[in-house]
Each structure stands twice: as structure tokens, then as C-alpha cells.
Amino acid sequence: MPATRYHFQMVRGVPVVTAPAEIDITTAGQLRTILQEWTTGGHATVVVDMTRTQFCDSAPATALRRPRPGRPLGSPAVAAGSPAESWEEGPVADTRACEQCGTAFVPQREHARFCSVGCRAAWNREHMCDPAVEASALQWSVTAMSEATRRLPGVRVWDQPRALAAVGEAVWWITLVDATLVRHHRGVYDAVMAARGAAERRLTEASLAGLRFVRNRIGREAGLEELIESEGAGAARRRITGWTWKPAPEPALGYLPPRGQAWEMARYRAYQAQLAGHTIGESFLRAVTFLTLTGANAASTTLISADIRR
Numbered sequence: 001m002p003a004t005r006y007h008f009q010m011v012r013g014v015p016v017v018t019a020p021a022e023i024d025i026t027t028a029g030q031l032r033t034i035l036q037e038w039t040t041g042g043h044a045t046v047v048v049d050m051t052r053t054q055f056c057d058s059a060p061a062t063a064l065r066r067p068r069p070g071r072p073l074g075s076p077a078v079a080a081g082s083p084a085e086s087w088e089e090g091p092v093a094d095t096r097a098c099e100q101c102g103t104a105f106v107p108q109r110e111h112a113r114f115c116s117v118g119c120r121a122a123w124n125r126e127h128m129c130d131p132a133v134e135a136s137a138l139q140w141s142v143t144a145m146s147e148a149t150r151r152l153p154g155v156r157v158w159d160q161p162r163a164l165a166a167v168g169e170a171v172w173w174i175t176l177v178d179a180t181l182v183r184h185h186r187g188v189y190d191a192v193m194a195a196r197g198a199a200e201r202r203l204t205e206a207s208l209a210g211l212r213f214v215r216n217r218i219g220r221e222a223g224l225e226e227l228i229e230s231e232g233a234g235a236a237r238r239r240i241t242g243w244t245w246k247p248a249p250e251p252a253l254g255y256l257p258p259r260g261q262a263w264e265m266a267r268y269r270a271y272q273a274q275l276a277g278h279t280i281g282e283s284f285l286r287a288v289t290f291l292t293l294t295g296a297n298a299a300s301t302t303l304i305s306a307d308i309r310r
Contacts, residue, residue, distance in 0.1 A: 016047045023053060028176075099123060107259070113183065119233045141180065142295035145173035149284045157230065163240050170284060171224075175215045177291050178208050185298035191263045192294045207286045209270035210245075216264070217248070228280070240282030247272060 007018040017034060020027050035046050095104045096112075100119035105112075116122040118174055148170040155166045181189045193201055229244045251268055253261040275283050 016049055019048050019050045019053045020183045021052055049055060050162065087274055120207055138180065138295055138299050141173070142178050145170075145177050146288060146292060148173045149288050152280070152284070157238060157240060159241075160225075160230065163230075164228070167228065167240060167243075167280060168224055170216060171211055171214050171218070174208075174211055174284065174287050174291065175296060178212070178287070181291065181294050181298060185294070185301070188298045188301055189294055192290065192297060196290075203274060204286055206274035206291050207268040207283050208290075210275040211287060212271075213248075213264070213267035213271040214245075214275070216267070217251070239281075241279060241284070243276040245271070245280065245281050245283070247276040 017031070023031065031048070035048070050297060082155040095106055097104055098115035098119050099113045102113065103115050105115035108199050114123060148166075152166055152170060155163050157163055194203065196204060214224075214227060217227065227248060229246050243305055248268070248271060251264065253264055256264060
């Protein structure tokens with residue numbers, strides 16, 4: 001989508017971009033592209049005015065992040081000098097409100113949004129849009145994920161800031177597609193996972209959980225350079241895909257509620273078991289292979305279901 005369709009203004013020399021009323025998997029990618037155009041154009045700070053935003057899915061919301069320093073979210077008042085409002089993925093609470101009926105419930109899955117199957121079905125009926133558009137948006141995101149990982153071997157390892165940014169971009173797309181499929185196509189996701197052999201299923205689940213740990217770690221407190229071993233001799237290190245994940249110290253999780261601590265610790269253990277000591281290329285290949293197949297199946301299922309309803 002062209003940048004001209006997103007209103008912007010300059011406030012004291014700072015670009016202020018107005019976010020759409022709804023931020024989902026499609027508009028998040030568009031908005032991210034616009035923010036990147038401003039930052040690569042020489043603006044150290046970009047503000048996103050979200051005062052009119054009524055809905056923001058927590059997975060695509062990571063599109064609004066950018067590498068440190070600086071945070072891009074807030075309102076025009078931020079550019080005028082007031083403290084910046086930040087967006088962080090909130091800790092996983094012991095209870096959360098159902099997005100359909102508002103009832104408090106204990107989530108059994110990390111990405112659970114509804115208290116029951118009935119509430120999920122009701123929400124889907126009320127928010128149903130063109131299935132062709134939904135399928136296209138999903139496939140577009142899967143394609144973007146694949147392209148982000150395919151570009152890695154061509155990035156020069158000696159340009160470390162650009163190389164780390166490329167790895168971060170790939171992590172962002174992989175975890176965004178993973179979260180979208182888990183949230184909106186859970187049945188297809190579970191079916192594709194179950195069709196894999198037991199050993200491969202464990203490796204795939206651990207790789208995805210480990211990458212979620214990376215996403216959360218670099219989103220809150222660390223840079224990728226703290227998680228990646230890029231030094232050393234050998235042909236493998238001449239490409240980004242040959243870099244390895246470093247073992248990470250156990251995270252301090254006292255600020256999280258018990259359930260949030262359990263989920264984050266599970267991600268950490270998966271990182272230590274399946275990513276640490278392994279190459280970036282290996283972990284990305286396993287994740288992308290699974291998500292590409294799942295995305296294709298989910299898109300096909302969406303279109304088939306729409307045809308049946310007609």
C-alpha cells in the first residue's frame with residue numbers, strides 16, 4: 001500500500017504517522033514498511049499516532065518495533081516533547097478477558113483469546129471478511145517470511161549491524177506467521193504438526209518456542225549480538241546462516257505472574273535445547289518449512305470453507 005494512504009505530519013521535525021483503525025497482519029506489514037522508509041531516510045525518531053486505533057492484534061503489533069535506540073509509538077504530543085509511550089508485549093497473565101464476552105478465564109494456551117469454542121465461533125462470525133483477502137494476506141506474510149530468510153546468505157558478514165538486522169527481520173517474520181497461524185488456524189496448525197514424526201515434531205516445536213524466546217529477549221532487554229556467536233574461523237562463519245546461537249543465562253522472571261513465568265521458562269529451555277549451539281540456518285529452515293506448509297493449508301482451508309458456505 002502506498003505511503004500516501006497513511007496520513008502523516010511533521011511536528012518539530014519529527015514525522016508523525018497516523019495508524020489505521022485496525023492493525024492486523026496486513027496493515028502491520030504495510031505500516032512497518034512506511035516506518036522503515038522514514039528511518040532509512042535519515043529520521044532517528046518516528047512517531048506512530050494510535051489515538052484512532054481501535055484494534056491491535058498483539059502478534060502483528062511487533063511490526064511497530066524497530067531496532068534500538070528509540071521507540072516509534074505514541075501520539076503527536078510525543079514529538080512535541082512529552083515522554084514517549086512504549087509498546088511492549090505484556091507478560092502472560094494468569095487470567096485474561098475473553099475478546100468476545102469479556103469473561104475472565106485461565107488461558108490453557110499461550111495465544112488463547114477466547115474462553116470457549118462458542119465465543120471463538122461467534123467472534124469469527126462477527127468479524128468475517130472476504131476469505132480471499134484473508135487467504136491472500138496470510139500468503140503474503142508467508143512469502144515475506146520466506147524472502148527474509150532467503151536473503152540471509154547474501155548479506156555480508158563483515159557488515160555486522162546490517163547482518164544482525166537481517167537476522168532480526170527473519171525472527172520477526174517467523175514468529176509473526178507462527179503466532180497468526182496459532183491464533184487463527186489452530187486446527188490446521190495442530191494437524192500439520194501431528195502429521196510429522198515424533199522426533200521431528202519435538203524439534204519443530206522446540207525451534208519455534210526457542211525463536212519466541214529470541215523475539216521476546218530482543219524486544220525487551222537485549223540485542224541480537226548477545227545471543228549470536230559470529231566470531232571464529234571456518235567456512236561456515238562466512239555466511240550468516242553459519243552463525244550459531246549462544247547459550248543464554250536463565251532469565252529473571254520474577255516480574256511475571258506464575259503462568260507467565262512457566263511459559264517464558266518453557267521458551268528458554270527450548271532455546272537452550274534446540275537453538276543454543278546450532279546454526280541460525282538450521283533453526284530457520286526447520287521453522288520456515290513447517291510454517292510454509294501450514295500457511296498453504298490454512299489458506300486453502302479458508303477458501304474451501306467459504307465455497308461451502310456459498
